[in-house]
Amino acid sequence: MAGRTGRQSPAYDITPDEVLRFCDFLYRRTGMSFSEDKRYYIDRRLRDRIDATGSLSFQAYFSLLRADADHEIEQLINSFTVNETYFFREDHQLKCLTAGLLDSIVSRKPPGGTVRIWSIPCASGEEPYSIAIWLLENWPQVDSYNIEIVGSDIDTRALKAAAEGIYRDRALMRLSRDIISRYFIPISDDRYQIDEGLRNSIEFTRANLIDARDMATYRDFDLIFCRNVLIYFDDASRRQTAENLCDCLRPGGYICLGHSESMSRISPLFSVSRFPDAIVYQKPEADHG
Ligand SMILES: C[S@@+](CC[C@H](N)C(=O)[O-])C[C@H]1O[C@@H](n2cnc3c(N)ncnc32)[C@H](O)[C@@H]1O
Numbered sequence: 226m227a228g229r230t231g232r233q234s235p236a237y238d239i240t241p242d243e244v245l246r247f248c249d250f251l252y253r254r255t256g257m258s259f260s261e262d263k264r265y266y267i268d269r270r271l272r273d274r275i276d277a278t279g280s281l282s283f284q285a286y287f288s289l290l291r292a293d294a295d296h297e298i299e300q301l302i303n304s305f306t307v308n309e310t311y312f313f314r315e316d317h318q319l320k321c322l323t324a325g326l327l328d329s330i331v332s333r334k335p336p337g338g339t340v341r342i343w344s345i346p347c348a349s350g351e352e353p354y355s356i357a358i359w360l361l362e363n364w365p366q367v368d369s370y371n372i373e374i375v376g377s378d379i380d381t382r383a384l385k386a387a388a389e390g391i392y393r394d395r396a397l398m399r400l401s402r403d404i405i406s407r408y409f410i411p412i413s414d415d416r417y418q419i420d421e422g423l424r425n426s427i428e429f430t431r432a433n434l435i436d437a438r439d440m441a442t443y444r445d446f447d448l449i450f451c452r453n454v455l456i457y458f459d460d461a462s463r464r465q466t467a468e469n470l471c472d473c474l475r476p477g478g479y480i481c482l483g484h485s486e487s488m489s490r491i492s493p494l495f496s497v498s499r500f501p502d503a504i505v506y507q508k509p510e511a512d513h514g
Pocket residue numbers: 254255256257306307308309310311314345346347348349352377378379380383432433434435451452453454483
């Protein structure tokens with residue numbers, strides 16, 4: 226029978242045991258930990274994928290998933306991620322960047338050296354573009370160094386949107402009219418595209434924070450923004466993430482986390498570094514072993 230949404234009631238059930246098996250599968254691949262209290266969220270997305278693949282039961286879908294037929298794992302992950310983000314989110318950390326943090330980073334570099342910044346997860350790109358705009362607006366030394374900004378996420382659909390750089394009003398709510406006019410091209414009443422120069426200056430790549438092999442291809446970052454993802458992980462995935470990120474940083478490099486996230490509770494690999502605008506975490510300068 227069609228419900229209020231017009232969706233047909235499926236001819237199959239998903240048992241609590243199957244939900245558990247599914248959550249375990251998703252957890253092992255993404256680090257995201259869903260429990261029974263998210264049953265509605267899980268059910269809706271899972272049924273969408275079962276229907277989209279024409280599977281006739283959970284069991285049939287799960288077999289297809291385990292064989293990764295038609296790259297179904299990628300589609301599944303894309304449909305389970307929470308991509309909430311916007312420009313200049315938690316801007317005290319951006320202030321911190323240009324009021325001390327970057328000075329500390331470049332004090333160890335030769336003139337004209339390269340500063341590597343990683344936004345992971347970057348979702349649909351608002352965070353790495355915010356970093357770039359903030360530096361252009363607020364860091365007088367921006368032209369004296371070679372700044373490389375990389376944006377990465379596990380969600381390939383979000384990454385496609387990031388590379389396209391098209392945003393609606395809501396994502397831009399914290400930007401002044403002046404900034405919008407300088408870095409965006411209006412393309413319709415409520416849609417704006419990041420200008421081409423800025424779009425081309427950021428590299429977007431897929432990366433999985435909990436996959437050590439994946440993360441081994443990323444090295445030598447001076448600063449990593451890893452904000453608002455650890456809240457979806459359990460302690461084991463958080464620890465794995467901390468270890469992976471530590472390997473991606475140069476000695477003395479820094480990590481910024483989201484406002485409700487703390488490295489101290491997760492891993493002893495970093496020391497706390499207090500700046501006037503924000504607390505960040507620092508990898509030791511060198512191994513003292
Ligand atoms: C709420 S957004 C955070 C975006 C941005 N950092 C911010 O704070 O505005 C969370 C992002 O984490 C990504 N994500 C979830 N698990 C991941 C993993 N294992 N590796 C990389 N990204 C992941 C999701 O795809 C989603 O885009």
